[in-house]
Amino acid sequence: MAKKRKVSDIARQRGTSVDDVLAHLKKAGIEVVDGEVNVDEEAIEKAYAGATPAPRRRGGQGGRRRRVIIDAGAARRGGPQGGGGQRRGRRGRGEPREAVTPTPPPIPSGPVKMPSGASVKEISQLLGISTAEIIKTLMGYGEMVTITQSLSDEAISVLAGDFNREIEIVHAADEEAALETEAVDAAEDLESRPAVITVMGHVDHGKTSLLDAIRDTAVAAGEAGGITQHIGAYQVRHQGKLVTFIDTPGHAAFTAMRARGAKVTDIAAIVVAADDGVMPQTIEAIDHAKAAGVPILIVVNKIDKPEANIDRIKQQLTEYALVPEEWGGDTIFVEASAKKRIGLENFLDMLLLVAEVADLKANPKTEASGFIIESRVDPGRGVVATVLVNRGTLHVGDAIVAGGASGRVRAMRDFKGETLVSGGPSTPVEIIGFDELPIAGELCRVVKDERAARALAGRRASRLKTERLARERSLTLDEVFARIAAGKVLDLNLVVKADVQGSLEALSDALLKIQHPEVKVRILHSGVGGINESDIMLAAASEAIIIGFNVRPSQAAQTLAEQEGVDVRTYQVIYKVTEDVTAALMGMLKPEYREVVLGQAEVRATFKASKVGTIAGCMVTKGIMQRGAKARVLRDDVVVHDGRIGSLKRFQEDAREVQEGFECGILLDGFNDVKEGDVFEAYETREVAREV
Ligand SMILES: Nc1nc2c(ncn2[C@@H]2O[C@H](COP(=O)(O)OP(=O)(O)OP(=O)(O)O)[C@@H](O)[C@H]2O)c(=O)[nH]1
Numbered sequence: 308m309a310k311k312r313k314v315s316d317i318a319r320q321r322g323t324s325v326d327d328v329l330a331h332l333k334k335a336g337i338e339v340v341d342g343e344v345n346v347d348e349e350a351i352e353k354a355y356a357g358a359t360p361a362p363r364r365r366g367g368q369g370g371r372r373r374r375v376i377i378d379a380g381a382a383r384r385g386g387p388q389g390g391g392g393q394r395r396g397r398r399g400r401g402e403p404r405e406a407v408t409p410t411p412p413p414i415p416s417g418p419v420k421m422p423s424g425a426s427v428k429e430i431s432q433l434l435g436i437s438t439a440e441i442i443k444t445l446m447g448y449g450e451m452v453t454i455t456q457s458l459s460d461e462a463i464s465v466l467a468g469d470f471n472r473e474i475e476i477v478h479a480a481d482e483e484a485a486l487e488t489e490a491v492d493a494a495e496d497l498e499s500r501p502a503v504i505t506v507m508g509h510v511d512h513g514k515t516s517l518l519d520a521i522r523d524t525a526v527a528a529g530e531a532g533g534i535t536q537h538i539g540a541y542q543v544r545h546q547g548k549l550v551t552f553i554d555t556p557g558h559a560a561f562t563a564m565r566a567r568g569a570k571v572t573d574i575a576a577i578v579v580a581a582d583d584g585v586m587p588q589t590i591e592a593i594d595h596a597k598a599a600g601v602p603i604l605i606v607v608n609k610i611d612k613p614e615a616n617i618d619r620i621k622q623q624l625t626e627y628a629l630v631p632e633e634w635g636g637d638t639i640f641v642e643a644s645a646k647k648r649i650g651l652e653n654f655l656d657m658l659l660l661v662a663e664v665a666d667l668k669a670n671p672k673t674e675a676s677g678f679i680i681e682s683r684v685d686p687g688r689g690v691v692a693t694v695l696v697n698r699g700t701l702h703v704g705d706a707i708v709a710g711g712a713s714g715r716v717r718a719m720r721d722f723k724g725e726t727l728v729s730g731g732p733s734t735p736v737e738i739i740g741f742d743e744l745p746i747a748g749e750l751c752r753v754v755k756d757e758r759a760a761r762a763l764a765g766r767r768a769s770r771l772k773t774e775r776l777a778r779e780r781s782l783t784l785d786e787v788f789a790r791i792a793a794g795k796v797l798d799l800n801l802v803v804k805a806d807v808q809g810s811l812e813a814l815s816d817a818l819l820k821i822q823h824p825e826v827k828v829r830i831l832h833s834g835v836g837g838i839n840e841s842d843i844m845l846a847a848a849s850e851a852i853i854i855g856f857n858v859r860p861s862q863a864a865q866t867l868a869e870q871e872g873v874d875v876r877t878y879q880v881i882y883k884v885t886e887d888v889t890a891a892l893m894g895m896l897k898p899e900y901r902e903v904v905l906g907q908a909e910v911r912a913t914f915k916a917s918k919v920g921t922i923a924g925c926m927v928t929k930g931i932m933q934r935g936a937k938a939r940v941l942r943d944d945v946v947v948h949d950g951r952i953g954s955l956k957r958f959q960e961d962a963r964e965v966q967e968g969f970e971c972g973i974l975l976d977g978f979n980d981v982k983e984g985d986v987f988e989a990y991e992t993r994e995v996a997r998e999v
């Protein structure tokens with residue numbers, strides 16, 4: 308029996324990339340999609356030798372039998388998704404081959420495409436320079452590398468410069484973007500689609516309030532500190548036409564979310580508060596919109612305020628080449644007040660006008676693709692991703708891939724939480740079925756089946772991993788230099804957890820931007836979801852501080868943290884995190900109001916009382932519950948609400964407090980979405996002196 312080996316192993320041994328091996332195999336008529344697949348060693352030899360393979364000794368008919376065993380993927384995850392009924396026939400293809408010509412080694416001239424995170428050996432092959440020379444050159448820079456080591460982009464560039472070679476570094480993300488632009492639809496397949504409008508602007512200028520007013524709900528009021536920290540997607544109907552809105556946060560930390568919003572939008576609605584004028588994130592939003600090449604519409608909000616000065620804003624914006632029509636320009640300005648509901652109709656009319664001019668179309672009758680807007684782990688439902696479909700129609704049951712995540716759409720909802728079976732162009736849909744968290748901003752697309760999705764995701768994931776490894780190494784190198792310069796380097800190690808992927812990213816970015824001459828902020832681990840025991844163990848082992856954003860430690864993790872003396876800090880407002888960390892680094896932490904947990908109660912049953920709301924029948928599992936105390940609702944350690952205990956009852960009687968081990972009825976002020984299994988955590992804030 309012929310020996311079989313993984314494509315990835317072969318690539319490694321040959322010092323080339325998986326893609327290269329796959330390309331060779333394809334040329335030899337063997338189609339394989341996954342680097343983890345086993346292939347006949349002989350077939351590989353032949354593919355590389357380029358010789359037309361001699362007729363096999365056995366096998367009679369003279370026809371070559373190529374055996375490609377696909378064993379990885381499918382078996383690996385068999386999956387709980389009910390039956391896994393995908394049976395698509397065999398993949399092994401025996402299609403006729405054209406004559407195989409030997410691939411010449413890469414010609415050492417001209418710009419060379421270099422995958423980011425390439426190893427020394429790969430670079431050697433691609434540039435036609437010996438590995439010894441490369442290693443020697445890097446040694447000259449004080450860097451010891453091995454043949455199989457991935458190099459950072461900087462190191463690769465430096466090398467290329469030294470050898471006088473032109474290169475282009477290709478990232479995994481670029482490859483994906485290239486894929487997206489490939490889709491071309493015939494004119495007759497195109498149909499009108501709703502416009503996607505991204506609302507951007509400086510923090511607190513009233514973006515969410517405007518959308519709330521248009522949708523007639525009240526989200527802005529319920530946000531922690533009134534600051535939007537997630538991206539949101541909604542649809543409204545105006546003059547019989549659907550319009551899709553993307554709400555973005557205005558705080559400085561969320562640049563990535565704004566950039567992402569601008570990337571998927573047709574029109575950027577930039578909100579400027581009439582009493583505040585053009586501010587840093589207004590300018591940033593303008594830059595994002597211009598970079599994305601989308602039309603800009605200016606909404607001057609808060610015109611109800613006495614200090615509103617609309618002309619000043621128009622004046623300020625001329626500096627950015629945004630000139631209103633009445634001044635001879637072509638930028639549409641609308642004036643509005645979200646609070647007083649002024650100008651909303653006009654805003655929507657204008658949007659439709661701009662959309663009409665843009666003549667937005669897409670092909671709804673093809674396999675869907677779109678962008679991941681946001682993703683998070685929902686306690687009950689698993690990975691939940693919001694996808695904005697931009698082409699084709701996404702159906703329940705479709706196999707999907709987005710970067711390193713793959714799966715099958717098991718269920719779909721619209722922004723109101725209503726079940727959908729499909730979503731067409733410009734529709735934001737919330738889907739479940741990804742095997743892991745897709746990264747916000749990734750292209751999400753439908754592929755033939757789950758196996759293909761897994762294969763693609765697997766390759767992408769390993770590619771991203773090499774890129775990450777290469778980056779991390781370059782970080783250590785920087786430190787080596789810094790250490791030489793500064794004499795010593797201290798690290799502030801952090802473990803960061805957050806409720807959704809987007810905030811995690813924003814938070815990590817903000818933390819890594821913190822500068823200090825002697826201390827370097829390092830994020831050892833970051834993830835979405837509650838703080839668990841392994842986070843604590845990691846922090847204990849590496850003297851790290853844990854930062855939780857909108858998440859809490861589980862009971863077990865809390866106990867462990869106390870045992871191990873790990874500092875767990877939880878926040879609900881992003882700038883507080885960076886403020887605290889910065890202050891800590893400067894040794895300037897002020898005496899702080901720190902919260903003290905009074906107790907926890909578990910919701911065992913819920914009762915709807917028509918007048919007062921939903922009463923939670925609880926068991927106090929730890930400490931006490933106090934009427935009037937601050938309390939948050941935890942669902943699998945993620946904070947879903949933060950408020951106060953409005954009423955507390957023991958057997959119909961009002962109680963001031965209820966002790967551990969007793970049952971009670973709890974009503975939280977302004978919160979009725981309580982579910983069995985929720986945990987109420989009562990707490991108070993006390994001033995404590997700093998230890999450090
Ligand atoms: N007077 C007045 N206040 C407004 C108006 N629109 C919003 N506000 C207030 O401005 C504050 C900020 O509003 P948000 O809608 O949260 O602002 P935002 O732009 O979404 O803020 P971020 O998402 O955090 O960037 C809130 O206190 C609103 O009540 C308005 O038209 N008039």
Ligand SMILES: [Mg+2]
Pocket residue numbers: 514515516527534535554555556557
């Ligand atoms: Mg907002």
